[in-house]
Amino acid sequence: METSTISFSSPSPPSPPPPPRATRAELDAVSLRRLSDNLERLLDPAFLDCADAEIVLAQAGQAVGVHRCILASRSPFFFDHFAAAAPAAAAGEKLRLKLDGLVPGGSHIGRDALVAVLGYLYTGLLKSPPQEAAVCVDDGCGHEACRPAIDFVVESTYAASGFQISELVSLFQRRLSDFINIALDEDVVPIVHVASTCQLQELLSQCIHRVAISTLDSLYLEKELPGDTYSKIKEIRRSAFPDESDNVIQDPEHEKRVRNILKALDSDDVDLVDMLLKESAVTLDDAFAIHYAAAYCEPKVLAELLKLNSANVNLKNNSGYTPLHMACMRREPDIILSLVERGASVMEKTPDGRDALTICKRLTRERDCNKKLERYEEKSKAYLCIDILERELKRKSFILDQISIEESIATPLLVDNFHMRLINLENRVAFARIFFPSEAKLVMRIAQADSTEEFAGITNFSKLKEVDLNETPTMQNKRLRERLDALTKTGAINSIVELGRRYFPHCSDVLDKFLNEESTDLIFLETGTADDQRVKRMRFSELREDVRKAFTKDKAVAAIASSASSSSSPRSEGRGKQGYKKLKPSR
Template sequence: MEDSLEPSSSLSFTSSSLISNGSTSYNISTQSVPEGGSSLEIISLAKLSASLEQLVVSSSTIDYSDADIVVEDVSVGVHRCILASRSQFFYELFKKDKDSMEKESRPKYYMKDMLPYGSVGHEAFLIFLSYLYTGKLKPCPPEVSTCVDDQCIHHACRPAINFSVDLMYASAIFQVPELVSLFQRRLVNFVEKALVEDVIPILLVAFHCQSVQLLNQCVHRVARSDLDSISIEKEVPYEVANDIKSIRLKYQNTNDDTLVAEDPLREKSIRRIHKALDSDDVELVKLLLTESDITLDAAHALHYAVAYCDPKVVSEVLNLGMADVNLRNLRGYTVLHVAALRREPSIIVPLLEKGARALEATPDGQNSVSICKRLTRPKDYNAKTEQGQKSNKDRLCIDVLEREIRRNPISTDASSSSTRIVDDLHMELLYLEDRVAFARLLFPSEAKLAMDIANAETTSQYPGLMASRGSSGNLREVDLNETPIAKNERILARMAALKKTVETGRRYFPNCSEVLDKFMLDDLHDDSLYLDKGSAEEQKNKKQRFMELKEDVHKAFTKDKAELHRVGLSSTSSSPTLKRQRKLLK
């Protein structure tokens, strides 16, 4: 997530005055307090803000609200006087319903009725509501603004984008211009960082909120991308799609003087197949295939059905037996990658049954599981399903794909992606071995405890940094006495133990783990390991960095030791893990 909206930043508290003429603006800055009478005014405003916040915080115990707004089937109590004074939208809404309010003791409004399109989530509305009351913007709740992929830093994953999109939409519809400006800047930062398919929600909110600058940036980003024209036509407004096509054509003419013109008859045949799929008419698809030389694979018909059609249609197309389930489209995405983007179990399962390979990676290195995880919020993944209710689709998709990978970790099919999969496993194993090796070097006691908890010593010995870069760490090394299945099991068991070691370290020794993360990111390259190599100036810089690292290690160890004491590792604890932790503290 971006940091432009942290509470410590200077915020503008602007409200449309409905009592006097014009608008009243107060600048509240936590950075400095001016001298003289202004400081008293700021202190007074800060106290007022804190007092109004109690109306939101204390609503669960003592509710002084006089109306309800229903968001995602949850009633949120609001105070009409505050909303009306801060938002022209709510002022007009409550004014229009004045007669009905006199008859009804507690009016109720529904979010879906107030929005011209789309939706705003419950948590996003609470953040927005808190700002109306206090003039302060709270941090985004991680359970709805991050994804469940442990490798993601959440600076541009889909949940982070969607949460900001919700807040900008609410700010625009409910007419709070200072918030619109803040979230527009945040979304501008997302546009270049995000995957192109994740730019589409930003483009849509910019279009509906008439944010010209943001829309223009999204249009150019999509135009420069490899997103296919069919997806653009299906997912963005007609006039925006035309703008993207025009700009894309200019890019192509500028960058390539030898463009091959598209065959209009071929394009027409492909679009007729897609239209037949839109109509759920697979029989018509079969007829169109017989009338032209276009195949299902040439039309990427299975990709299209998985992305936009009913699961029953997908099953019918699969049953034709005429499509390659591991075919890649022009973006390098397999059918399963597209299914992961949609997160529909009733589509993913039939694809796996037909032989779709779960470990196939996209050109940017994601497989089907990581795609699903980058789209899934912790709130949805961890949601409990009551007996008799439908299973949580987000978690079900991830679980199904992870089971498939465990069942068939490396496909026996000699596909073009098999080498890349081995390379990915090799690089991940090298990273984990290096990290654990340096943990044992910098934090020997903590690393030993983490490895004990993870039962890491029961797997094959880790060669560590130097050995892992040699032949002993090479996944392609051939042992004639070892079967491929046994080799896969050994590698995966080794990786699982290493991952658990790292996760255990993060849980019990977060400060030490943070030092290791920074070291692995900034300092781990071959020359940095040798203090006596390089010029005199380089050696001096390395030694200085080494001393800084020693200081970081000492501080991290001290912090984690203090934290373990604070959480109450008393002598009465009987947990084996806590006993091992207490031994470290002595």
Template sequence: MANNSSEPSSSLSFTSSSPLSNGSITHNICSSNASDHCRNLEVISLSKLSSNLEQLLIDSDNDYSDAEIVVEGILVRVHRCVLASRSKFFHELFKRGKDKGSSKNEGKLKYCLSDLLPYGKVGYEAFIIFLSYVYSGKLKPSPMEVSTCVDNVCAHDACGPAINFAVEVMYASSIFQIPELVSLFQRRLLNFVGKALVEDVIPILMVAFHCQLSQLVALCVDRVARSDLNQISIEKELPCELSEKVKLLRRDLQQQDSENYAPVVDALSLKRITRIHKALDSDDVELVKLLLNESDITLDEAGALHYAAAYCDPKVVSEVLGLGMANVNLRNSRGYTVLHVAAMRKEPSIIVSLLTNGACASDLTFDGQSAVSICRRLTRPKDYHPKTEQGKETNKDRICIDVLQREMRRNPLAGDLSVSSQTVADDLHMKLLYLENRVAFARLFFPLEAKLAMDIARAETTSEFAGLSTSKGSNGNLMEVDLNETPLMQNKRLISRMEALMKTVEMGHRYFPHCSEVLDKFMEDDLPDLFYLEKGTQEEQRVKRTRFIELKEDVNKAFNKDKAEFSHSGISSSSSSSSFRESVHYKARKCVIKT
């Protein structure tokens, strides 16, 4: 009968000839199976408990909450028993009952999250991720709309939004005393420090300092000290204790390796620069002028415009620009122009002021970032893509990107300049060819206007590059090689030419906007076809001629608009009108782009 038993222990009892060992094995296996079964049951039970508790948080149909927390204007319903059992902070908070920072709402205690935080902030999405962990014991993935940026080429492994989101969850975990979550996010932030731009290390250092995470503080201080971030910015961004640590470590590093560190500014100059910055902080541009007159420090030497764009009221930036004493495209020691600094701040009025005063949107940082790509790396999809509600302002992040993108489109080097500087160098010849042809057609269609724009930009003083305007045998042609010209000399010559042509196109857009619009569209849509009017089938030639006639009409209309708008400013274009009407059709048919 034993052989017919279906129990596992009975069948296993015949595997040994020793009754003693047989019983021992059976007992051990049963115990092992029972233990595994208990563990599995425990895992299943904990998983169900986790899911059930999380459902309390997300179930909007059945509300059993007894407290509310307002986060960024959004009401979050919570359960005091859950929070108090998981967090010592909330245990003490709820034990006090109705206290400072709380109020009653329909019998529920109501708190504002900002009142519970001693410093800084925690956004809605970060708080929900934190709460979800508190309820379920499981960490959800970071929401893409707040933990990534809108730069399509970014890996999102160390961009501004990714770091800021991790900082917010870390902050919430520390303040509300969930140690295991603090440990997890400390590891994440440690990983960010080596990858991030030094500007983005600052918020990591701040949260580490306030949360008393010594290992993370030490790593961040070391990273900042070894960076090229100037001491003025460090003292402005960090509390005295941290800035002093950075200063002392940087001094030690400079003594060890003086060749790789910039010389320290002398004490007198630093004192004068500091006074200028303090005057800017006080919105007192008149005092800035007095300080400049009393010393030999210039606005550029003081980095005044960079400082104002980073820290001062937008009206102060406008007033400093109005002095006419600062180079709007000056680079600081890190290779950042004022526009790059303004892009980091993401204040639309400052960006517009700089562009209006001649800031170049296509200038790149040493690592190949333009102002618009800097903005993209700092902007969350949540802030870029929301629907604009009537009566509400558009998000500033979106405005900054849109303004810079429009400026880039207006610029002949428009495009996604968030690529590396090597890619930009590879495209130099193609962009120069575009610019040469763009200016050549401007001279063909609008001779006087183009000459005026070139005179302002001093484009006639630079050597020409191979393009439609290059004369026969010109030494600017790419096909010709000057054996005495080194690659460095050639790049310098070509960049000089490109800057002059860019300035020419910029002047054209500024003073002859309607004519420039026609040229932009022509270069984009019609350039490949209209200068081969005799090529193709009869039908294709007919279509080209029809489009060419339309182009002539567009050019005439644009010219008349600009002439009317600028007649009051004393800019005369009558000679250009006659020269255009007499020659544009004939010349255009004869032009062939040389490739």
């Protein structure tokens, strides 16, 4: 292959015309730059599609259009593959090359890395990676060696090595070597894999020594690394740290029972796990079984394991990680949600100071969270993981704020003030269920609050102001604590209020104004004197009429938005859904 000098460049406008008295070398440089800029456009999917072949990625069947004449002239690897490929079955049909079968490690290569390496073959220039593909979403990260940056170079190395571009392999190997010195322990693991697959022995040796002196426990390394690499790491640890408990089996029988539990989890057999626990003194905590299931098992297996109710979901393993930390490294939303629902703390930190949300954010590319979704396209798992953790942090923060209020309660007056705040929250839900029973039911299902005991009986308004005159402030504190926990379960209040304001903005304004300006005694229509009841009923009728008018406005706005969106769409399907997406709250 004709070798080009590697240089780095950023997207730039077309080169200016050469000066009148330019030298021959300057003219050649300008001509080459123009040629490179023009050829680079061929890889842009928005440019004229004149590709006669496609390289299909393993991820969701994405494909990158390429031009056989260019690649064959620039690369012996592609020349051999295109020459050996059977001619297209039909005129105009594109040749398709599956990347996972084309090169070793092809299943790990993403679109951004593939385009970068192909761009080098097209232009002779290596572009800097796009920020959204090589930068994480954690604002506190310096992005020098966060996981997206490492992953981009790892994927590029797989591609460059597979396509036999030696100069790029050397460049990427130097970059990965720099990463090893500053990356987090677990972020060295993908570098181990690419070094092993691409037979980069010097890089692999550097990785092995870095991992050997890390705090990563043996079980994690045994699962994550190739067998021969793990054996070398274990040998180094045994020589360097002969007295470490992680390297010496204190009780072979205990170790055997732990292994049996983990094997049962590998087989998705929770019943067998339960039986093994009953037959021996080994516990789920002894085996770090929750950690193992969070990292490697199906979500339903972890959910069943947690039902045994015999494990500490906040237990830290030998590396100082909780099961939630392991789940965040895996980025599986169902696993994270199951642990949070069982009481896993989002506040716990790893020895290097990262909490669960930070772990997720530093593994997640900007593109995964900020990508503009197409119609009916689902959010990425990384986005959902971050969303679950952020909601849980808000819930915890809300509870802690209320605890600080409770701790400051010293008089019945302060207890009553706190009590009234809770009643106001309950009343917001109560009024929504009065005026919009169907919509409220749907919203509460989304908020996962329909099964909460406090909400299940909330239409029984007589319970809202129950007061026991014999209650002490301490007893009242406990009762308010229980109600607060119910109200904040799974972020129910936040979800109900946010969704209500999104879909019924005018109605929400009416209810907000009423709840802020008037007594909430209006819902107790059957209490007070006959005159009081008559006044209440009149005011309730007025409120209901105001809400009805506001609801009419909401429907009109939704209809207009739906019509506008459907008329601008090339397809008629999903019109109503698109209309609601364009509906903006009035507040």
